[in-house]
Amino acid sequence: MIRLDPGRPDVAEIRRAAEVIRAGGLVAFPTETVYGLGADGLSASAVGRIFAAKGRPQDNPLILHVATPEDAHRVVLGVPPLAQALMERFWPGPLTLVLPKRPEVPDEVSAGLATVGVRMPDNTIALTLIAESGVPVAAPSANVSGRPSPTSADHVIADLAGKIEMVLDGGPTTVGVESTVLDMTSSPPKVLRPGGVTVEELEQVLGDVAVASADFVAMGPVGPVPSPGMKYTHYAPKTPVVLVEGEMGAVANRILREVQARHAAGERAGVMCSRETEALYAGHADVVRVAGSRQDLSTVAAALFATLRLFDTDGVDVVFAEGFDQAGLGFAIMNRLRRASGGRIIHAHVESDVDVI
Numbered sequence: 610m611i612r613l614d615p616g617r618p619d620v621a622e623i624r625r626a627a628e629v630i631r632a633g634g635l636v637a638f639p640t641e642t643v644y645g646l647g648a649d650g651l652s653a654s655a656v657g658r659i660f661a662a663k664g665r666p667q668d669n670p671l672i673l674h675v676a677t678p679e680d681a682h683r684v685v686l687g688v689p690p691l692a693q694a695l696m697e698r699f700w701p702g703p704l705t706l707v708l709p710k711r712p713e714v715p716d717e718v719s720a721g722l723a724t725v726g727v728r729m730p731d732n733t734i735a736l737t738l739i740a741e742s743g744v745p746v747a748a749p750s751a752n753v754s755g756r757p758s759p760t761s762a763d764h765v766i767a768d769l770a771g772k773i774e775m776v777l778d779g780g781p782t783t784v785g786v787e788s789t790v791l792d793m794t795s796s797p798p799k800v801l802r803p804g805g806v807t808v809e810e811l812e813q814v815l816g817d818v819a820v821a822s823a824d825f826v827a828m829g830p831v832g833p834v835p836s837p838g839m840k841y842t843h844y845a846p847k848t849p850v851v852l853v854e855g856e857m858g859a860v861a862n863r864i865l866r867e868v869q870a871r872h873a874a875g876e877r878a879g880v881m882c883s884r885e886t887e888a889l890y891a892g893h894a895d896v897v898r899v900a901g902s903r904q905d906l907s908t909v910a911a912a913l914f915a916t917l918r919l920f921d922t923d924g925v926d927v928v929f930a931e932g933f934d935q936a937g938l939g940f941a942i943m944n945r946l947r948r949a950s951g952g953r954i955i956h957a958h959v960e961s962d963v964d965v966i
């Protein structure tokens with residue numbers, strides 16, 4: 610593991626990492642979203658090592674990371690005006706554009722699809738590594754498939770030590786949820802995965818934005834699968850997570866009742882909540898962890914995955930997670946929480962609670 614100053618990283622160290630990438634090796638590196646597991650995106654064998662290290666299903670395509678908007682042209686057949694406008698507004702940043710791929714992009718990267726996802730991350734270490742590598746860098750999240758995504762170098766080590774050549778430690782990531790994946794081959798463009806750029810922000814540029822069906826975005830496939838990654842269980846700590854959605858007061862009441870029921874059954878229960886509701890659980894739940902503030906969902910996104918991972922060290926039998934508003938970043942946060950819950954979702958109501966799923 611190599612520690613780097615995120616503001617002024619040591620370029621000589623990053624050059625060593627770039628050599629590892631050029632030689633077909635694997636380097637984990639920070640982006641603004643989560644840590645990525647990078648390999649030469651034009652080498653089928655290097656990319657194959659990513660799938661092996663993560664235990665990633667072969668049919669889940671990888672995103673290619675570029676250091677400049679111009680470099681996107683190396684991997685996609687063309688950049689239509691709308692895509693160009695999005696690059697100008699959101700790059701560098703957490704927006705992945707899915708476009709028809711050039712033949713040079715190995716089928717292993719696109720999982721056999723005719724399209725490829727490309728983005729330019731907003732992180733000096735990542736951009737320097739990609740530029741020094743001289744190739745587009747394929748990089749999924751640097752976790753074991755299915756686990757919460759890594760937002761610190763320690764998370765990467767916990768999942769992948771011994772399986773990869775190098776980890777560049779640039780401190781905790783800032784956004785905390787992955788990039789928004791936007792399919793530019795459909796009209797209007799369609800959000801396949803909600804992420805760090807919100808639907809509302811995309812609408813400002815595009816006017817009209819489609820979103821892959823709500824059920825699909827929440828849980829995975831309910832028909833044809835536009836984005837293969839969405840169909841796999843994901844983001845889950847080892848401890849089972851139960852998501853409780855609804856109005857804030859109803860959610861807290863329902864969680865308190867659920868905790869009581871678990872105690873009666875001799876179990877230990879954790880709660881993942883907001884700054885605003887924290888006090889309600891004190892003296893009731895066995896462990897209370899605050900993800901962030903409802904007043905500023907960027908704090909929740911930033912802490913979400915690290916908080917989920919921490920419950921595995923708490924020795925609780927179950928985690929009850931509060932739901933959040935779906936607006937803005939809340940859409941990506943709820944997508945991750947629903948999937949982390951594996952479908953264990955309770956809809957809390959003020960008068961009486963009904964278990965919908």
Ligand code: AMP
Nearest residue numbers: 670671724725726749750836837838839
């Ligand atoms: P990860 O890199 O682990 O954050 O996952 C990348 C996500 O982007 C997965 O959900 C993929 O299914 C999705 N993705 C990547 N490339 C494409 C593509 N060409 N078409 C549709 N979805 C894609």
Ligand code: MG
Nearest residue numbers: 749750751758
């Ligand atoms: Mg991932």
